[in-house]
Amino acid sequence: MTTAVVRALGALAHDTAHPHGRTEAPCPSCPAPAVLADRADGTVVRSGPVVAKAHAPDTDTAALAARTALASAPALSGILLPPVPQPAVPEVDGRPVTLWPHGEPVDPADPDAAPWEESAVLLARLHRTAPPPALPPMRGPAKAALAVARMCAARPGDPATAPVREAWRRLPAWARDEAPAPPHRSHFICHGDLHLGQLVRHPATHGRWLLIDVDDVGLGDPAWDLARPAAWYAAGLLPAEVWLRFLDAYRAAGGPAVRADGDPWPELDVPARALTVQAAALALAKSAAEGRNPDEVEQTMIDACARIASLPVELTSEHAS
Amino acid sequence: MQCPKCHAQMQTYNRNGIQIEQCSGCRGIFLDYGELESLTRIEAQWTQQAPPAPPAPQAYPAAPAPAWGAPQHHGGHHGGHYRHKSFGHMLFSS
Numbered sequence: 001m002t003t004a005v006v007r008a009l010g011a012l013a014h015d016t017a018h019p020h021g022r023t024e025a026p027c028p029s030c031p032a033p034a035v036l037a038d039r040a041d042g043t044v045v046r047s048g049p050v051v052a053k054a055h056a057p058d059t060d061t062a063a064l065a066a067r068t069a070l071a072s073a074p075a076l077s078g079i080l081l082p083p084v085p086q087p088a089v090p091e092v093d094g095r096p097v098t099l100w101p102h103g104e105p106v107d108p109a110d111p112d113a114a115p116w117e118e119s120a121v122l123l124a125r126l127h128r129t130a131p132p133p134a135l136p137p138m139r140g141p142a143k144a145a146l147a148v149a150r151m152c153a154a155r156p157g158d159p160a161t162a163p164v165r166e167a168w169r170r171l172p173a174w175a176r177d178e179a180p181a182p183p184h185r186s187h188f189i190c191h192g193d194l195h196l197g198q199l200v201r202h203p204a205t206h207g208r209w210l211l212i213d214v215d216d217v218g219l220g221d222p223a224w225d226l227a228r229p230a231a232w233y234a235a236g237l238l239p240a241e242v243w244l245r246f247l248d249a250y251r252a253a254g255g256p257a258v259r260a261d262g263d264p265w266p267e268l269d270v271p272a273r274a275l276t277v278q279a280a281a282l283a284l285a286k287s288a289a290e291g292r293n294p295d296e297v298e299q300t301m302i303d304a305c306a307r308i309a310s311l312p313v314e315l316t317s318e319h320a321s
Numbered sequence: 322m323q324c325p326k327c328h329a330q331m332q333t334y335n336r337n338g339i340q341i342e343q344c345s346g347c348r349g350i351f352l353d354y355g356e357l358e359s360l361t362r363i364e365a366q367w368t369q370q371a372p373p374a375p376p377a378p379q380a381y382p383a384a385p386a387p388a389w390g391a392p393q394h395h396g397g398h399h400g401g402h403y404r405h406k407s408f409g410h411m412l413f414s415s
Binding site: 106108109111114143147193195196197232233234235236237240243244247262263264265268269272273278279282295296297298300303304307308311 | 383384385386387388389390391392407408409410411412413414415
């Protein structure tokens, strides 16, 4: 099934790159389509300058349309990579497909070159943009809840999941996707799933950095977008120096997610705990599926959950509302 | 003895050899002549005995961290996993 989806996406991307003369594959002048990602929630295939993405089968198509329209909006120019315009949303195997220009991703082999400051400035500008009407909620809390459910399904009754479930239980309802975000923090445009795979240079290879992947974009608490680097830092994975570069660049760009000066953790604490739980839950789910134990780095996120779960409840609920 | 403020009964406590009266009603504290000076003197002695603050172990400014942060936030080496191959993977996934 996946192979058929990949082939269809490659053909869509290829035909989009040749709008004035569709050719039968294989096209002699084009490189073979390349699979950039193939997961249950997204299959991404590149053909030359165009990338085609098949979204999850259960995608809310109206919400996806609103998110894709946001990426095309002039107000988000220079922040979100705009899609290749389509007269109608194509479908592959019942999955909606969006088409995007290819951009140069962050080099995973060179963490020193990672665009921490650039990503922070992009987030600050995203969060400062006035949201359009009818933008759906950001899906960060929903993704965290899905990760916990996936862990519980992958390791039923496994005591290894206990600290993760306890850390999850201590989060406020909104962070578990069981209630709306607090009103005063819920009206910002958020990316919803920030990590270093969500940035590309466009045009490749020396254009400006832009955010990609609108699947989880929407209205919510902008601290969620800072909270994954914050969680890596808190777990001891990300050096304080890198975290401070990111945080300082965000503040210097006028980002509204955290107070302008001083300790940012009153705003970051809840989303960083939620993303720590999400990372630990996915680590336990994936390692179970692969028949192995969590590796050393995955274990640091599980250990962070154990510390969260052992805190006095009064202390952890301090920033809960 | 009765509290001069709310007239409830006062209880006597002994702290570091100093007698302190505390009101059982309003929790106010009554110090006899010289007792405040004695407390101040003891406090100064305690401060002198306290070990000196350890020097900052990091070259870069200390960053605030949450109460559940990894123990290395309380001094020591940061980012030991930064160059770990699997951390590189985590940087690029949800």
